[in-house]
Amino acid sequence: MSEKLLEVKGICKDFGGLRAIDDLDFHIREGEIFSIIGPNGSGKTTLFNVITGFFPATRGSVIFKGEDITNLKPFTIAQKGIARTFQLTTVFTRDTVLDNLIIGHRLRIRAGLVGTILGTRSKQKEERRCREKAEEILEFIELTRQKNTIASNLTQEAQKRLSIGMALATNPQLLLLDEPTGGVNFKEISSLISLIEKIKEKNVTICLIEHKMKVAMDIPDRTMVLNYGRKITEGSPKEVSQDKRVIEAYLGKSYAA
Amino acid sequence: METAAKLFSTRNLIVLLLIIFAFTIPFYVTSRFILHILIMCCIWAMAATSMNLIMGYTGQVNLAHGAFFGIGAYSAGLLILKLEINFWPALILACAITVFLGFLIGLPALRTRGSYFAIGTMCFNVIVTVIIDSWEDLTGGARGLLGIPRPAPIPLPFGKEITFTSMAANYYLILISLLLSILIIYRIVHSMLGRTFMAIRGNEELAESLGMSAMRAKLLSFLISTFFAAWAGVLYAGYIGFLSPEISDYHVTFELLIFCLIGGLGTMAGPLIGAFILTIISELLHGIAVPRLVAYGFVLVIIMIFLRGGIIGGVRMLWLSIGGRGGR
Amino acid sequence: MALFIQQVLNGIMLGSVYSLVALGLTLEYGILHIPNFAHGALYMFGAYLTFLIVTSLGFNFWLAMVMAMIALALIGVVVERLVYRPLMLESPLSSFIAAIGLIFIFVDGALNIFGPDFKRFPPMHTLVFQVMGITITFQRILIIAVTVILIVLLHLFIKKTTMGATIEATAQDREGAQLMGINIKRVRMIVFALGTALAAAAAALIAPIHLVHPGMGGPVILKAFVILILGGMGSIPGAIIGGFIMGLVESLSGGYISTSYNEVFAFGVLVTVLAIRPTGLFGAK
Secondary structure, eight states: OOOEEEEEEEEEEEETTEEEEEEEEEEEETTOEEEEEOSTTSSHHHHHHHHTTSSOOSEEEEEETTEEOTTOOHHHHHHHTEEEOOSSOOOOTTSBHHHHHHHHTGGGSOOOHHHHHHTOHHHHHHHHHHHHHHHHHHHHTTOGGGTTSBGGGSOHHHHHHHHHHHHHHTOOSEEEEESTTTTOOHHHHHHHHHHHHHHHHTTOEEEEEOOOHHHHHHSOSEEEEEETTEEEEEEOHHHHHHOHHHHHHHHOHHHHO | OHHHHHHTOHHHHHHHHHHHHHHHHHHHOOOHHHHHHHHHHHHHHHHHHHHHIIIIISOOOOTTHHHHHHHHHHHHHHHHHTSOOOHHHHHHHHHHHHHHHHHHHHHHHTTSOHHHHHHHHHHHHHHHHHHHHHOHHHHOGGGOBOOOOOOOOEEOSTTOEEOOOSHHHHHHHHHHHHHHHHHHHHHHHTSHHHHHHHHHHHOHHHHHHTTOOHHHHHHHHHHHHHHHHHHHHHHHHHHHOOBOGGGGSHHHHHHHHHHHHHHOTTSSHHHHHHHHHHHHHHHHTSSSOOOHHHHHHHHHHHHHHHOTTHHHHHHHHHHHHTTOOOOO | OHHHHHHHHHHHHHHHHHHHHHHHHHHHHHHHSSOOTTHHHHHHHHHHHHHHHHHHSOOOHHHHHHHHHHHHHHHHHHHIIIIITTTTTSOHHHHHHHHHHHHIIIIIHHHHHHOSSOBOOOOOOOOEEEETTEEEEHHHHHHHHHHHHHHHHHHHHHHHSHHHHHHHHHHHOHHHHHHTTOOHHHHHHHHHHHHHHHHHHHHHHHHHHHOBOGGGHHHHHHHHHHHHHHHOTTOHHHHHHHHHHHHHHHHHHHHHTOSTTHHHHHHHHHHHHHHHOTTOTTOOO
């Protein structure tokens, strides 16, 4: 019996006079891959921003593992176990791949000032842990050969892998991926898909925002469609792809008829 | 085995040699002039290194640093002169007072970003100088605070004591303070805490999404910088013996900034190199009517356009271009 | 009562000068997207140039002011081209530091060329009115009048000319403007010339009253930034209104509280506002 890992209840998000998300209700079950699709501007990234605390919700609540996390700060939410990537690939461009991954695990240790200055044993142990975790993730995302490459010198696809790796380094239970295959070519999509499936095997629940139909429909267990900030429908990919309202949202009324 | 190899790496050997050299200087250099220049270099190097922590490593353009240097200096001066407190507890108290003030200022200031933070801290710096200048009853105003004694003697067993009347003694005190501050900041920079600061510098939003509180990191970095700025200020007060509102002026902040930039912002050696080279040049040119700041100005503009990493950055670029490795 | 009106008039005069400076700064910010910290130094240079032209060449004050405005506009273009343009794509810190370098060059250059003493203009309009116990010098009225004329001219330029529309478009959306074929480089150049000319005008207007010295740009530029942050960086109405408010606040608090603390008062207001609203009064996000 899958638990509800994340519950979104009645979330509204207004920007001045514009309502970007309108009374949204859905939930994500533990261990599944859940995707959110919808036309441009339907509020998908805004939803991620609200869930992860980057934007305050105008109304409604977000519940994670039974705890109300609405409007908590982003760093607190990350500490509670939700990690995310950004639509525009975001990594620390001036650092090496390894350094990027090392900092990803930082939230799980206590980098206190006194211990740092005195160079205590426990501090050294913590640093080693971050390094080990980084090496582990490095292998998992298959970037071992680019260990010491500066992040900005990586290909777009490698940078996407890196940003996913960094999110994984935080030991999340829920991973939010915002367009993980954006700007990536056809061949590279399959390798990213297998990475996502590998992540699922590690018992990390995944929620994707996707544009590409192949990714949005093939791999998720369940899908939700948004339009103008409202949920149009939710269900298995097959059900959703045949739903008239979805066809109408993407292609217009004439096609739905 | 590996630790021994690391311990004796070229870089560590050079550093060790430099430190030994620095300690032996008073034995063969007796000129008061040279010792004075070296002492001033150390004081400014300490102030610049601490500024480098918040500006270079954490990426926040803090233009209030000179103010905290001045507040540290004046706090110690006033505690010693008016409350007749011994130098050593005054040092600790002055640093504590300054850090506390830094906390009060930092908390609201660090909620602003980028240009606003720069302008806000610069305004704070100006306010501090104006207050020191105007509050004559407390600070002596534009006339300044005179007659701050050298640090009090430290008692040793067997009835002996360390006195600070000689140039050499003061030199050692200030050198040791500088080395301590470098050691502590070095430790911080090369730790997970340091990586946190640099993550904030790299991309604050990304750092937050990875579980780091930007506010806490920035505040901690700000307070550590302020602490060492205050310490350097107290040393200045004890050595020079005379304070005027100019030492908290925004010109001081800008000069410290230049030291960091010319040496290389965001590197450990950078502020040291910048402070030493520029302080020496400036003291040597003291009598000559050279428009020092005009020259500084041109150097700044040229560095910004052509050599953004300063001297160390230039060296690093050379190193990378001949195949050296990056990363930490 | 008479004192109050006196201070108000003084405040409006000061406010005129601050408005012009803030206007120039906000125009530059709207295009550069970084504050031009060297604005105050250029302002100061404008005052010196006007002074030089009047005392050495013996020209009429207004002619000198116009000539100084043109000269400063040219200097502004050079600064933009040589310093700010290469740093356009770098982090704002680089431009900021380069601006500090410029400040050193201009301010200490002025210090070395002209000396640190305060320069006094030869007496000009000595006409004085006495109305209901208040002393108004014609000089001060002229300052206000010229400021109003300049502001109106600027408004007409922006709203009624093609170049003005171009500038507005570029300020709002640089990439969009480029896609429409607008030459960003030329816009930057013209805006900088405008901004610097306005600063020169402000400096020339106030110079006969407040004297000329190398440090005169410092307090003015800091206040200009306060105005921008409170009125909105890049907002023209914000700069104008903010300028006058700043002038009034300074004049009234100086008259009733104390002059040495009036800068602290202005900055205190700024620091308080930023503490409550970190993005300024009209800031976005």
